[in-house]
Amino acid sequence: MGETINGIDVDKLRDLLKEAERNPDLVSKINRWTARVRWLGEGFNFRSYVRNHSFLISEPSELGGPDTSPNAVEYVLSALGACYATGFVLNATKRGVRVRNLEIALEGEIDNILVFLGLSNQGHPGYRRIVAKAYIDAEADEKTIKEIWEETVRTSPVGNTLARQVEIIPEVKIVR
Amino acid sequence: MNISRLFPVTVVGSWPRPKWLLEALRRRREGAISQEEFDAIADEAVLLAVKYQEDAGVDILSDGEQRRDNFYSFIAGKVYGIELKTVAEIVDLVPDKSRFEMLLRSLDVPAYSIRNPVVTSKLRVGPRGIARDEALFLKDHTIRLIKVPLPGPYLLTRSSWVPGISDRYYQSREDLGFEYAKILREEIIALRDLGVFFIQLDEPVLTEVVYGPDQSQQTFMCAALFSRRNPREELEFAVELINETVKGVSGIKTGIHVCRGNWSRREEALLKGDYVPLMPYLAETKVDQLVLEFATPRAGDVETLKDYIGDKELGYGVVNPRTDDVESPQEIISRVNKILRFMDAKKIYLNPDCGFGTFAEAPVNTPKTAFKKLRSMRIAAEELRKLYGEK
Numbered sequence: 360m361g362e363t364i365n366g367i368d369v370d371k372l373r374d375l376l377k378e379a380e381r382n383p384d385l386v387s388k389i390n391r392w393t394a395r396v397r398w399l400g401e402g403f404n405f406r407s408y409v410r411n412h413s414f415l416i417s418e419p420s421e422l423g424g425p426d427t428s429p430n431a432v433e434y435v436l437s438a439l440g441a442c443y444a445t446g447f448v449l450n451a452t453k454r455g456v457r458v459r460n461l462e463i464a465l466e467g468e469i470d471n472i473l474v475f476l477g478l479s480n481q482g483h484p485g486y487r488r489i490v491a492k493a494y495i496d497a498e499a500d501e502k503t504i505k506e507i508w509e510e511t512v513r514t515s516p517v518g519n520t521l522a523r524q525v526e527i528i529p530e531v532k533i534v535r
Numbered sequence: 536m537n538i539s540r541l542f543p544v545t546v547v548g549s550w551p552r553p554k555w556l557l558e559a560l561r562r563r564r565e566g567a568i569s570q571e572e573f574d575a576i577a578d579e580a581v582l583l584a585v586k587y588q589e590d591a592g593v594d595i596l597s598d599g600e601q602r603r604d605n606f607y608s609f610i611a612g613k614v615y616g617i618e619l620k621t622v623a624e625i626v627d628l629v630p631d632k633s634r635f636e637m638l639l640r641s642l643d644v645p646a647y648s649i650r651n652p653v654v655t656s657k658l659r660v661g662p663r664g665i666a667r668d669e670a671l672f673l674k675d676h677t678i679r680l681i682k683v684p685l686p687g688p689y690l691l692t693r694s695s696w697v698p699g700i701s702d703r704y705y706q707s708r709e710d711l712g713f714e715y716a717k718i719l720r721e722e723i724i725a726l727r728d729l730g731v732f733f734i735q736l737d738e739p740v741l742t743e744v745v746y747g748p749d750q751s752q753q754t755f756m757c758a759a760l761f762s763r764r765n766p767r768e769e770l771e772f773a774v775e776l777i778n779e780t781v782k783g784v785s786g787i788k789t790g791i792h793v794c795r796g797n798w799s800r801r802e803e804a805l806l807k808g809d810y811v812p813l814m815p816y817l818a819e820t821k822v823d824q825l826v827l828e829f830a831t832p833r834a835g836d837v838e839t840l841k842d843y844i845g846d847k848e849l850g851y852g853v854v855n856p857r858t859d860d861v862e863s864p865q866e867i868i869s870r871v872n873k874i875l876r877f878m879d880a881k882k883i884y885l886n887p888d889c890g891f892g893t894f895a896e897a898p899v900n901t902p903k904t905a906f907k908k909l910r911s912m913r914i915a916a917e918e919l920r921k922l923y924g925e926k
Contacts, residue, residue: 462623462645494645 367452376453403430435521436465436489442517443491450507450514451497460496465489489521538680538732541880541923542871542916543594544909545850547792547826548684548735549606549890550584550599551898551905560604560895577602578672585677587906592913595680595733595884598673605894606737607686607694608652613665614718616658616704617695622646625653628699651694654701658714665722670729680732684890685722687736687791688715688780689773694740712772716779723780727787735790735826735850736777739889742795744769745812770816777820790824790850791817795833797889800857800899802833809835814843826850828888829870830862837870841877849878852888853915854908857899861907867915868922880923885912 361370379385395408396416403424405416416431418424429437440463451458470487473479497504512518552560559576562568584599603609611619623646626635639646666683673681692712695701705711723734744766781789793813795806810817810827817825825844828834829852840849851874853867871883891905892898900908 460645460647462647464640464645466640494648496647 364452364455365448365458367448369452369455372449372452432467432469432486435486436467439489439491439515439517439521440465442515443493443511446511446515447493447495447507450510451499454499454503454507456503456507457498458495459498460494462494464492464494486521538594540594540920542883542885542919544592544885544913544916545595545682545733546588546593546597546909547794547850547856547886547888547890548597548600548682548737549603549892550587550597550601551892551900551902552599552601552895553580553583556580556601557895564604574602581669581672582676583902585673587902588909589677589679591906591909592916593679593909595682596673596677597682597684598669600684600890600892602669603895604650606684606890607690608650610665610686610691611652612661613663614658614660616654616656617652618655619650620653620655622649622651625651625697625700629697630699652691653697654695654704654711657704658718660718660722664725665719667722667725667729670726670731674730681730682733682735683726683731684735684737684792685719687738687773688712688719688776690738690740691715692776709772712776713779716776719780720782720784723784723787723789727784731787733788733790733824735792735824736780736822737792738773738777739792739794739796741770741773741793741813741816742806742808744773746795746806746808766812770813774816774819777822781821788824789822790826790848791820791822792826792850792889793817794828794852794889795831797856797893797899798897802831802857805831805833807833810839811835814839818843818845818847822847824848824850824884826852826884826886828852830855830888831857834888837874838877840874844878844882846882848882848884849874850884850886852886854887854912856887856889856891856905856908859900859904861904861911864911864915864918867912868918871915871919875923880919885916887912 361368363369379389393409396405397408398405403418403422404427406413407416415428416434417427418430419426422430424430443463444461447461448458467486467489469475470485471479471482472484474482475484493508495504495508497507499507556576559568559573563570563573580601581598584601585596588596588599600606600609608619611617622635622639626632626646629635635646639649642649666685670681670683673683689712692708692715696705696708696711701711705714719736726734777791793810795808797805799805825840825847827840827849829837831852834852837851851871853870854862867885871885874883887905887908889899891900891902
């Protein structure tokens with residue numbers, strides 16, 4: 360077993376990166392992601408199935424839900440935070456920087472939630488702005504930590520999904 | 536216990552720690568250095584803190600709390616059964632996670648940075664005592680009178696009781712509180728026998744009890760979020776624990792320190808409100824002295840003490856530890872003159888409002904400014920002694 364930084368085997372990581380450079384099949388596999396969300400038959404209760412995992416999605420009581428789990432827009436924030444955190448650990452490990460602690464606090468502001476509720480046509484019901492603040496304690500100087508953070512933000516898949524215009528293709532099929 | 540001179544100059548406890556001590560504190564926490572290696576470094580820092588206080592003319596000095604990470608969580612290293620846990624570790628164990636989120640956002644800190652002592656088994660004081668090791672070293676290195684601040688029983692109970700963890704070992708928060716009172720009483724007696732002149736029970740959390748739900752989110756004490764009940768019940772419980780702690784104790788001066796937080800230089804970030812709601816309860820405590828802040832306008836007017844101070848002494852906060860401006864001796868004298876309208880000169884000690892480095896990583900002043908403030912207090916005390924009869 361080779362050197363381990365941040366709980367990641369550095370040799371294995373290097374091998375993975377090399378493999379990704381030369382193997383189009385692997386790239387194709389990690390370029391495409393899927394999820395299936397199913398209504399649980401009552402109220403604002405849903406379950407998402409992703410590979411061999413699943414998790415609940417619901418609404419808080421203020422929005423008439425059972426408040427048994429985060430709602431969809433909170434998952435968007437969590438996905439962004441998790442993506443930044445993943446990227447930071449990846450980029451730090453690539454540089455040999457040990458991360459002691461990492462936490463990302465996110466806050467998103469919806470442009471106009473009344474559009475979602477069908478009570479207004481002004482603006483849109485998506486996030487207008489998301490603040491993602493990283494708290495980092497790593498074994499590197501401040502300049503290096505900031506460089507890793509900037510690289511992380513620049514290369515974040517979820518960050519880019521949100522910040523760029525992504526083409527969404529809605530389809531519907533009635534199955535009785 | 537009494538001191539012969541009028542207007543003794545003293546401190547609340549903490550002194551800004553040198554950078555090399557902060558590094559040593561961090562390395563000790565991570566287990567990179569032994570307790571002995573840490574002590575060797577901390578001893579030097581204590582000597583510096585003592586020298587500053589002696590040079591400024593402090594009559595009753597402390598060790599600057601140099602060995603502590605802050606004024607209460609250091610107890611985790613002294614008493615078995617208490618572990619320092621970060622909010623990140625605690626949050627998974629408790630149902631009400633959203634209150635932590637509000638706390639973290641209001642303080643703008645990550646969950647990994649706030650450490651809280653949590654009772655994780657039955658309590659037992661370790662061989663160094665809670666502060667006996669500190670007192671022994673201090674006694675060897677100064678001929679001045681010594682003050683040792685101790686976290687108060689209510690503060691400890693409120694901060695370290697986490698439902699879901701602590702209740703496996705103590706049936707109720709009350710049971711834990713009385714255990715703390717017993718432990719602290721034994722410690723106070725041991726400190727007295729070592730020659731300590733003054734012990735101060737720190738109970739800053741009492742101001743959190745009385746100042747509203749919004750402000751309560753700005754607590755530095757995450758576990759306290761679990762134990763908010765109605766203020767009257769909380770204050771009665773606090774008084775009961777304090778009185779249980781000092782029950783039967785003699786031969787050492789006892790005091791309680793109550794302030795409104797000392798973790799930020801932004802005055803608006805700290806709690807605000809006078810001592811009025813607290814005074815009926817503080818008056819019921821069987822300690823010799825109340826160590827209160829009055830230099831900051833957030834603490835209201837000193838007249839609020841008039842009907843309640845009774846026979847108690849006052850550790851009078853006359854300088855603000857969080858400002859760059861050094862209060863002049865004349866300003867301090869004016870403050871004292873105001874309180875002499877209803878208090879006996881023999882009952883007044885001069886204090887800063889709080890420590891200068893309550894939290895190791897966030898000192899509220901530099902040693903140079905802290906020194907100048909203490910020196911200003913000493914010059915004021917000398918003038919006051921001339922004015923009020925001491926030869």
